[in-house]
Amino acid sequence: MSIDDVMPDPNMLAGIKADIEAYEAARAKAAKGVRWRVPVFLGILVAVVIIVAMLLNSLANPFEQWSSAPHVFVYVAGFIAAIAAVYWATAPARQTQQDFRNRLFPTIFRFIEDFRYAQNQPPASFDRLPREMVGSFNRQYFDDVISGRYRGFPFELFEARLEQKVDKSERVAFKGVGLAFEAASPFPGVLIAGRKAGMVGGFFRNLFGGGSLEEIQSGVADLDNAYDFRTDNTGAAKPLIVGRLAQALRWLGETWPSGQALVALRGSDAFLLLPLDKDYFALPGISTPVSYEEHVKPMIADLVTLLETAALVRQVGGSS
DSSP states (O other): OOHHHHSOOHHHHHHHHHHHHHHHHHHHHHHHHHHHHHHHHHHHHHHHHHHHHHHHHTTSOGGGTTTSHHHHHHHHHHHHHHHHHHHHHTHHHHHHHHHHHHHHHHHHTTTSEEEEEEESSOOGGGGGSOGGGTOOOSEEEEEEEEEEEETTEEEEEEEEEEEEEETTEEEEEEEEEEEEEEEEEEEEEEEEEEEOOOHHHHHHHHHTTGGGSEEEOOSOHHHHHHEEEEESOHHHHHHHHTTHHHHHHHHHHHHOTTSOOEEEEEEEEEEEEEEOSSOTTOOOOTTSOOOIIIIIHHHHHHHHHHHHHHHHHTTTTSOO
């Protein structure tokens, strides 16, 4: 499908631009609110911290004026409260943007059948995602979740950040866009082209669930060096990792600029994880006017690109 095929027609474009004009009025009001709410909220908080610190001075040792342990506690609490105050002060602006996205997305993504959109919710497909794709993680965060049917196959797209946190150490296992979609032909088992794990990561992967999958080699040096191929059905997996899956991984390596794409097949499910640092469907900051050409039209092109990528990858397990 061409990107031009899904762009709004003149009547729909007029409606979108009318929605943008309405949003602009609300955006300007919200931006004005942020400009006074943030300094007022922070000013009140700073005044409270100073007053409390002065009261503590009357109780503290003369050599610990402004620097006693209770003072330090108040300063730390004030810093944490300042973060909360900024978040609270900017909440109306975030809600203004989210309301606009809730109206805009069903219109600009009308080419998706059974379109559904959610935010900050775990996607339904996430529980079926093979964890061996990215290794261990114990924290997960989600942003936009879009689902429906594209070119006849169901899909779920989600923005995710997966982290492994142990004590004070934190590692990002994955940050970017995930796609779960129906495979053209079911794979009889699980096949993963996942990220290579180091010695420690490999140990924990085997310890906490990765040991049920056998590691196999494609025989192609650059792919075997980049990917950890694992499966519970070697006979069915071997032809794919030297054929269609290898071709798909090479193509993804050439076309996806932001990092190593990961692929998995699990029965009738196919999964694609694409690393990305930016928010794929973000609007500009509340102080920046929205333009159809600069901000909205690229969203349509980006989503089509992702779904066309899924349409190609879903053929990996298909019969020749």
